Amino acid sequence: MRGPCLPENLQSEQLAAAAAQPVETHVSVQLRHRIGTLEIDVDFKLTRPWTILFGPSGSGKTTILRAIAGLLRPDQGRIVVTMPIPMHEQPLALVDTDAGVFVPAHQRRIRLAPQQPCLFPHMKVLENIWYGAPIALNRHSEPRGIDGMPGVLEDFDLAHASGSLPHRLSGGEAQRVNLARAVAATGSRLLLFDEPFTGMDARRRDRLLPLLQEKLAKRCTPVLSVTHDVAEAFQLGAEVIELADGRVIDQGPVEVVLAEERRRLLGQLGNPTSQNRDVGHPI
Amino acid sequence: MDTQALWLTLRLALSSTAVLLLIALPVAWWIASGTGAARALVQAVVALPLVLPPTVLGFYLLVALGPLTAPGRLIIRLLGHPLAFSFSGLVVGSVLYSLPFAVQPLVAGFRAVDAALLEVAATLGASPLRAFRTIALPLAKPSLVTAAVLTFTHTVGEFGVVLMIGGNIPGATQTLSIVLYDQVQDFNYAAANRTAALLLAFSLVTLLLIYWRRSVDARSLLA
Numbered sequence: 001m002r003g004p005c006l007p008e009n010l011q012s013e014q015l016a017a018a019a020a021q022p023v024e025t026h027v028s029v030q031l032r033h034r035i036g037t038l039e040i041d042v043d044f045k046l047t048r049p050w051t052i053l054f055g056p057s058g059s060g061k062t063t064i065l066r067a068i069a070g071l072l073r074p075d076q077g078r079i080v081v082t083m084p085i086p087m088h089e090q091p092l093a094l095v096d097t098d099a100g101v102f103v104p105a106h107q108r109r110i111r112l113a114p115q116q117p118c119l120f121p122h123m124k125v126l127e128n129i130w131y132g133a134p135i136a137l138n139r140h141s142e143p144r145g146i147d148g149m150p151g152v153l154e155d156f157d158l159a160h161a162s163g164s165l166p167h168r169l170s171g172g173e174a175q176r177v178n179l180a181r182a183v184a185a186t187g188s189r190l191l192l193f194d195e196p197f198t199g200m201d202a203r204r205r206d207r208l209l210p211l212l213q214e215k216l217a218k219r220c221t222p223v224l225s226v227t228h229d230v231a232e233a234f235q236l237g238a239e240v241i242e243l244a245d246g247r248v249i250d251q252g253p254v255e256v257v258l259a260e261e262r263r264r265l266l267g268q269l270g271n272p273t274s275q276n277r278d279v280g281h282p283i
Numbered sequence: 284m285d286t287q288a289l290w291l292t293l294r295l296a297l298s299s300t301a302v303l304l305l306i307a308l309p310v311a312w313w314i315a316s317g318t319g320a321a322r323a324l325v326q327a328v329v330a331l332p333l334v335l336p337p338t339v340l341g342f343y344l345l346v347a348l349g350p351l352t353a354p355g356r357l358i359i360r361l362l363g364h365p366l367a368f369s370f371s372g373l374v375v376g377s378v379l380y381s382l383p384f385a386v387q388p389l390v391a392g393f394r395a396v397d398a399a400l401l402e403v404a405a406t407l408g409a410s411p412l413r414a415f416r417t418i419a420l421p422l423a424k425p426s427l428v429t430a431a432v433l434t435f436t437h438t439v440g441e442f443g444v445v446l447m448i449g450g451n452i453p454g455a456t457q458t459l460s461i462v463l464y465d466q467v468q469d470f471n472y473a474a475a476n477r478t479a480a481l482l483l484a485f486s487l488v489t490l491l492l493i494y495w496r497r498s499v500d501a502r503s504l505l506a
Binding site: 069070071104105106107108109110111112114116118120121122131132181182185187192 | 397399400402403404405406407408409410411414417418421422
């Protein structure tokens with residue numbers, strides 16, 4: 001289903017090499033950080049196109065995203081990015097507290113869509129979406145879409161609002177601009193979404209999610225997204241890293257890691273195929 | 284009406300405002316972007332002209348810019364004349380005297396900019412300078428206007444510093460407020476009245492413009 005991983009702007013021989021060797025960007029994260037009473041201590045690798053950080057509120061998900069994005073200096077840790085071979089990039093340490101390495105956020109090329117849509121209030125929707133793609137300087141044309149083609153506005157269903165200022169948008173529209181802006185940024189190594197589909201109606205999410213997943217995988221930009229929505233995790237079929245109290249308690253395919261959560265949820269819905277008697281919800 | 288003094292006053296106010304904004308923007312941005320003892324010290328020094336008698340500031344400037352100190356001698360050698368009792372000297376004095384009126388509104392304006400916006404800009408690849416230029420500065424624009432207008436009006440109305448370091452040289456350092464003082468000394472109340480009325484009307488109109496603009500801004504945000 002997923003095509004070979006093809007980065008933008010490749011020479012033809014590099015293209016061939018990329019097709020022969022569909023290597024993904026790998027990110028290894030090792031962090032120790034104390035925030036309030038929560039002691040975060042995690043060590044995980046991102047090797048799949050889409051990985052989900054799953055866990056209850058207050059388990060440290062957002063803090064981990066902020067540390068990866070470079071908005072927070074961890075007490076101790078090491079974050080290393082390894083890019084696909086055609087990009088000719090050596091493993092790059094973004095953070096290495098032992099070696100005194102800290103690459104500032106604006107040089108990491110890691111885009112973060114925060115949980116609260118954080119739109120530039122004085123810029124129109126199109127200018128907001130443009131912000132991370134300053135190389136394409138023709139401001140009158142549309143930003144390149146999620147797979148390097150025009151169409152970001154259509155993908156996120158924002159064409160009607162492109163000229164609006166953020167305070168005129170509905171909550172759902174603001175959320176989509178927030179996401180579209182991170183996606184439209186050029187040269188990204190990794191996208192971080194903090195509960196990207198919260199507040200979005202289910203039908204829109206069902207349309208947007210597979211579209212994003214497919215186009216981002218084609219563009220070779222991995223995603224780490226935070227959610228506590230089991231349905232969303234299953235819909236993505238993603239790799240899941242389960243967190244509790246600042247620790248990784250499980251990592252693996254969604255069907256395995258969240259099997260128990262799924263059973264519980266189905267039990268609550270009264271699905272006849274689930275073992276709702278075991279869960280203790282006689283419906 | 285002393286048009287020479289009026290022209291000189293406006294020229295002084297314009298030059299001081301331009302120089303001040305260049306200095307105040309980075310200083311205010313630095314103060315607003317963190318906390319600590321160094322920032323508290325700079326803020327205290329910047330606020331000094333608010334509480335200090337202008338004559339104290341003028342006296343120190345007069346001494347510092349004159350031939351008694353090393354910097355003063357250097358300036359004299361570079362310019363060929365002392366800064367004191369010259370138009371440039373007045374600009375230096377006005378800049379220091381109006382510093383808090385430029386810095387404080389800007390600090391408030393920059394502090395009001397949501398730090399999360401600057402964080403998002405950074406994750407989208409914006410250097411600190413680009414984030415300042417494209418996010419912080421446009422969002423703090425009302426404060427920038429306030430700072431400029433306050434500086435301008437404050438310079439127009441300044442007296443003590445100008446008298447101390449400028450003397451009272453028509454065409455070079457004699458501003459409207461000093462003309463007014465001279466007119467009163469000469470018991471020329473009719474002329475003094477015209478000068479005073481002009482200064483009063485000017486100050487009132489500019490303040491009116493600031494507050495009216497603010498209410499318009501507030502309304503456009505609510506719309």
